[in-house]
Amino acid sequence: MEPPPIHLDNAATSHPKPPGVAEAVARHLTEIGASPGRGGYVGTVQSQAVVDRLRSRLRRLCNAPGSDERMLFTLNGTDALNLAIRGLAMPKLLRGEPVRVVATDLEHNSVIRPFRTLETLGAEVVFVPLDPHTGAANPNQFAEALGPETTLCAAIHGSNVTGAVQPLAEFGAAAKANHVPFLVDASQTLGRIPVDVEAMQIDMLAFSGHKYLLGPLGTGGLWVRDHLNLMPLRDGGTGSMSELESQPECWPDRFEPGSHNTTGLFGLDAALEWIETQSIETLATRERDLHLKMANCIEATPGLHRLGPKAPTLGTFALQHDEYDSATFAAILDSQFHLHLRAGLHCAPRIHRQLNSDTTGGAVRLSLGATTPLDAVDRLAEALQAISKQELGV
Structure with missing residues (x-):
């Protein structure tokens, strides 16, 4: 049985919506x-x-x-x-x-x-x-x-x-x-x-x-x-x-x-x-905790690079992979692992020019949200490990 999809594109729109x-x-x-x-x-x-x-x-x-x-x-x-x-x-x-x-x-x-x-x-x-x-x-x-x-x-x-x-x-x-x-x-x-x-x-x-x-x-x-x-x-x-x-x-x-x-x-x-x-403070703390775990997962993955500052940020990541262009990397995460991220320039060309990603297809963006499931980090870690080992489906 395939796992349910996980929406990791909350910077575009939030999903799932909260109860009510x-x-x-x-x-x-x-x-x-x-x-x-x-x-x-x-x-x-x-x-x-x-x-x-x-x-x-x-x-x-x-x-x-x-x-x-x-x-x-x-x-x-x-x-x-x-x-x-x-x-x-x-x-x-x-x-x-x-x-x-x-x-x-x-x-x-x-x-x-x-x-x-x-x-x-x-x-x-x-x-x-x-x-x-x-x-x-x-x-x-x-x-x-x-x-x-x-x-x-x-x-x-x-x-x-x-x-x-x-x-x-x-x-x-x-x-x-x-x-x-x-x-x-x-x-x-x-x-x-x-x-x-x-x-x-x-x-x-x-x-x-x-x-x-x-x-x-x-x-x-x-x-x-x-x-x-x-x-x-x-x-x-x-x-x-x-x-x-x-x-x-x-x-x-x-x-x-x-x-x-x-x-x-x-x-x-x-x-x-x-x-x-819920309170803004509670939601912000939850995202910070998930953000830290996600950042550690990303940093531990060979060939995966986070673009942008090392200073504290929101739970939004711009990623590039050594082996894949951004569109292909996002497509693999979607089709093989049911993780929904967005590739491209994200309607923000000036920041991508500073990141030197404007001429390489942009980046894959991962963005957390208030309703991101707690197992999202584990799911991403499994996907990144499989990609690193070339354990992909046909």
Whole structure:
């Protein structure tokens, strides 16, 4: 009998989901089926209550001050980052004002590509290089890249390739000292390790709902500090102020036209409830323990190399094997051993260039999660031993 597959690609999306998520999705689909803000009957009221509760849960999770209305739901993490970047920069570009944006070489394409689009419209784009020892941008270099003409600075919290964690509190202090809005991509960390927008002096926090928040695909969000205003990316029906032919000014409606992915938000609300019962600290400790065992397993395997910093990281590993290109190595782990890892450049070309893996097919990424089974280390060790001994099936 073949062993069950083990999902080791949680940096892409979490699996399996915790108890209660599938049930919440099914409840909305089979029992409620209504959209929030689109009527006053019982189903819409029930849906609105869940959506409102979820906003509050997310705001508390990242210690965000102010009103729940500043917690916006988006299509996903990429959509949230686009709203933050374009929403802040485009009004200045449309007025013919200079725009300068700063980020780090650790960023995902969800920041890099919007920045490059702004560049085609006349913006100046700056990327801060990484310290090879920490795998993160140096805080002093980050601060030096800022200045009074900078429109926005952005940083990913944790790398989706190497697991390196950036010193956000130091970045945030530099941004505040230079009066530059600070955007953080927390898609790899929110729900995984503590994130505190007050302590880190974050002005906008973007996140995915389906990664370490453990919710369904098609969910995400953006928290925006009270003093900032953004230009919406989309206009349309909001269920409010329908007499207006222009987009309403009130938050969150201004940024959430069209029907929500209410089914997905029900699942995300259930995932947040599970995270609250476990606590971030407990989940982080579990991953650290599994991370250490996995790192020891990898280091003990001849011909297998971990790319990136030796400094403490999240439970995300970028791997290369002496005998196989990354695509083949991942395919063997899948077909022969039912271990699901991702090969390639992971939508983060700048970090792969620093790792010198951009011209060799990238790396195989192994990423742990809150629901990774404890026998994953043993399964990987058995697979790596068999690969080393060439004990592969036909």
